[in-house]
Amino acid sequence: MSPDTFNTSKEILSYKDKIIPMLKNLLETEMKEYIQLISLKKNDFLVREGEVCHYYYFVLEGILRNYYIKDGTEITTNFDFPNDIAANFTSLVLQQKSIGYIQAMTPCKIYRMKASDFDEIKAQNPLMQQIKEILVSGYVILLEERLYSMQFRTAAERYHFMLERYPHFLQQIPLTYIASYLGISLETLSRIRAK
Amino acid sequence: MSPDTFNTSKEILSYKDKIIPMLKNLLETEMKEYIQLISLKKNDFLVREGEVCHYYYFVLEGILRNYYIKDGTEITTNFDFPNDIAANFTSLVLQQKSIGYIQAMTPCKIYRMKASDFDEIKAQNPLMQQIKEILVSGYVILLEERLYSMQFRTAAERYHFMLERYPHFLQQIPLTYIASYLGISLETLSRIRAK
DNA sequence: GGGCACATTTGACATATGTCAAATAAAAAC
């Protein structure tokens, strides 16, 4: 497939439906030799504070939580569901020690690929190059959205936005973690929900 | 120069010092035919709400402010200084109408390049491909940092963090805009500063 | 099914931050 196969703009909007299944398929066929399937039990760690993250992870089953510890309190930064790419971006890209953890909230099945292998493949394979670009662009758009949401929305607005955008969060994630993810206390979240 | 010239991790940390001058040089030589130099007067707009952003901008001189309007109030999301790349990422990548403005706070000189031209060059030129990757990665790291900062830091902590990281902001940007950028009211910022 | 751990809600109060209005201070215009 040529590098011009995609119109990036269109693809990002639907990357969950198209790019991710394509990537999964590539991982399971052409790239088979570069990936390992790993299993996690509930509460196992994928990444720990102080470690350098060397892998990209592709979540097949289960839910993971990204968090770090500030003044003894866990700050939840993200959740990874099936078909999400999990990684500590900063640690991976800068090859710095991670300041956070990625922990399994449920039993998980995950493909992992060494970042160095991925980079090599990418240099030879324009399609993989483009897939990465689309995924990273999608991540930037998501981060901007979350950032501006934190900057000017009230706690209640952020909660309702999350409900609309990620209704599955509520069914599968304890409120303590959701509160932390939204940047509010558990009690405030509970009161918002009471209305 | 081959695509393996860079070790991405190292380069991101110093991209302001190395990658940006290199990019500027490329723009002024090899890519000369693809760029235009534009001048803005104070308060001119580079991007307006409702327009689709078709260009990447490279700031040569001057300062710009990115903001959008929510319920009649301006929310400042970013500032662009010389040697920054300015663009509305979401609008550019998704080819959607921009929800925000980019406005000159001072007279500006700026190179612009059509995103479509850039994409073509990039497909032929591994170095440009890599430069883009480094710049986008740097942007992701910055966004994550800002997001987590908004999520758990107090207004005072965010202000002091900004002071440390971007001391030039304070010298050149009115406090109203800094307050909005930090997600706090002008009065609160003033009180934080009073201490 | 009773008991235990964990999750969620509720209440009372503390604190951070916002809002509105006015007072200064600083900058720009004339």
Place this chain on the structure above:
DNA sequence: GTTTTTATTTGACATATGTCAAATGTGCCC
């Protein structure tokens, strides 16, 4: 230099959210 505009500070008070403690609810283990 004086006036006018804009930026910043300050005060008084309102509101949102946090904190601590206790009560209630829920699922799980034996």
